[in-house]
Amino acid sequence: MKVAISQPMRGKTTKQILEERAWIVVKLENLGIEVLNTILDISEGKDPMYYLGESIKKLSEADAIVFMPGWELSRGCYIEHQVAEEYGKAIILLPEKER
Numbered sequence: 001m002k003v004a005i006s007q008p009m010r011g012k013t014t015k016q017i018l019e020e021r022a023w024i025v026v027k028l029e030n031l032g033i034e035v036l037n038t039i040l041d042i043s044e045g046k047d048p049m050y051y052l053g054e055s056i057k058k059l060s061e062a063d064a065i066v067f068m069p070g071w072e073l074s075r076g077c078y079i080e081h082q083v084a085e086e087y088g089k090a091i092i093l094l095p096e097k098e099r
Contacts, residue, residue: 001064004058004065006076006081008070008076009076024094036058059089064092
């Protein structure tokens, strides 16, 4: 099984993003689940819709998508959630106090 992680990223460094998701990556990998790398290099400074499109491409490889707390307040995560629903991807919503 392949899983992607969707999380709010605006205004965060790559280091912060990796730290926020590290615990769920370890938990999933310990269960034998492959976690896809969905972190994009935004240093190119392209339009946000470009990065959203690239993110959706990566989600297409996943069997399930884990949504980190706060996803519903993030424009990109919200759209990823809609796409996941429309295309029948399994959706896992992590509660705020999952850690």
